[in-house]
Amino acid sequence: MVELKLETIELAEPVRGVVVATLNRPESLNSMTVTMFAELERLAFALGDDDDVRVLVLTGAGKAFCAGYDLDDADELAGLTALGMLERQEHAARSLSALRSLRIPVIAAVNGAAAGGGLSLALAADIRLASQTAKFNAAFVRIGLSAGDLGASWLLPRIIGPALASEIAYTGRFVFAEEAERTGLVNKVVPGERLLEEALAMASLICANSPGGVQLSKRALQANMEITSYAAALELENRGQALLTRGADMPEALAAFKEKRAPDFTGR
Numbered sequence: 001m002v003e004l005k006l007e008t009i010e011l012a013e014p015v016r017g018v019v020v021a022t023l024n025r026p027e028s029l030n031s032m033t034v035t036m037f038a039e040l041e042r043l044a045f046a047l048g049d050d051d052d053v054r055v056l057v058l059t060g061a062g063k064a065f066c067a068g069y070d071l072d073d074a075d076e077l078a079g080l081t082a083l084g085m086l087e088r089q090e091h092a093a094r095s096l097s098a099l100r101s102l103r104i105p106v107i108a109a110v111n112g113a114a115a116g117g118g119l120s121l122a123l124a125a126d127i128r129l130a131s132q133t134a135k136f137n138a139a140f141v142r143i144g145l146s147a148g149d150l151g152a153s154w155l156l157p158r159i160i161g162p163a164l165a166s167e168i169a170y171t172g173r174f175v176f177a178e179e180a181e182r183t184g185l186v187n188k189v190v191p192g193e194r195l196l197e198e199a200l201a202m203a204s205l206i207c208a209n210s211p212g213g214v215q216l217s218k219r220a221l222q223a224n225m226e227i228t229s230y231a232a233a234l235e236l237e238n239r240g241q242a243l244l245t246r247g248a249d250m251p252e253a254l255a256a257f258k259e260k261r262a263p264d265f266t267g268r
């Protein structure tokens with residue numbers, strides 16, 4: 001278990017190898033503060049050091065996933081210089097980058113509204129499951145900001161396509177659960193009371209596989225979103241597979257297959 005004392009995020013490990021991080025400011029719909037960004041970054045670094053954790057599930061306490069930046073904090077921003085504002089934005093972006101760069105898969109269990117930075121946070125996950133009450137919007141444009149925020153303008157068009165991403169970014173309208181599933185913004189919509197159960201079930205499926213195989217699959221899938229050529233993608237894949245064949249998990253998997261038993265993966 002990751003040993004961290006956090007103020008805005010509650011941690012649990014209900015299933016071996018799976019950490020559930022719950023954004024825990026339900027009174028303000030889990031809106032994001034400087035402390036929450038710092039704690040997301042600390043969590044990402046702690047998970048990066050823990051070989052026993054194989055999947056992170058991220059969800060929200062109460063009725064929302066995350067309402068984006070804490071608008072109650074907006075007043076204190078007025079006193080910031082332009083450089084101070086840039087430093088705040090960079091600090092927040094670092095925490096999202098640390099989360100997205102985790103070698104383990106991240107499943108966002110979107111339990112309600114994911115607005116503004118909350119959309120950016122959901123997009124930074126590898127997989128999104130949503131409750132029937134989930135709704136997503138680029139709230140940024142409603143309060144004078146840009147959808148170029150915490151990676152949203154890079155991820156959204158790659159997940160739902162440039163045309164719909166443009167519509168969402170410019171209109172600020174909500175994408176409710178049914179449309180989110182139909183457009184691929186989320187992998188699956190489930191009843192709210194089963195959301196965490198479904199996320200844990202998917203996480204358990206992932207945990208049953210070779211951690212090295214899963215982690216290099218994530219690295220290849222993410223890297224290939226940035227690589228422009230098929231040839232370059234093949235080169236990246238070839239290096240990863242060659243690396244895995246040097247590990248202990250592949251021979252263990254082959255032995256388990258022959259002996260008709262479950263493999264005991266160690267990630268080494």
Ligand SMILES: CCCCCCCCCCCCC[C@H](O)CC(=O)SCCNC(=O)CCNC(=O)[C@H](O)C(C)(C)COP(=O)(O)OP(=O)(O)OC[C@H]1O[C@@H](n2cnc3c(N)ncnc32)[C@H](O)[C@@H]1OP(=O)(O)O
Nearest residue numbers: 028031067068069070071074088089092113115116117139
């Ligand atoms: C002005 C911000 C400037 C930021 C500049 C840069 C800052 C420094 C760097 C930070 C980097 C991160 C930047 C971030 O990604 C940018 C954004 O996220 S911008 C978008 C901010 N979010 C919003 O605009 C969403 C506002 N909320 C809503 O639209 C709705 O509340 C909802 C989320 C769709 C949910 O709707 P409902 O279910 O109907 O709930 P209510 O509206 O009734 O709200 C319930 C309750 O929660 C309070 N609340 C809601 N959202 C926030 C919030 N973002 N911050 C604080 N509190 C929030 C709301 O006031 C209600 O409270 P109550 O009235 O009951 O006391």
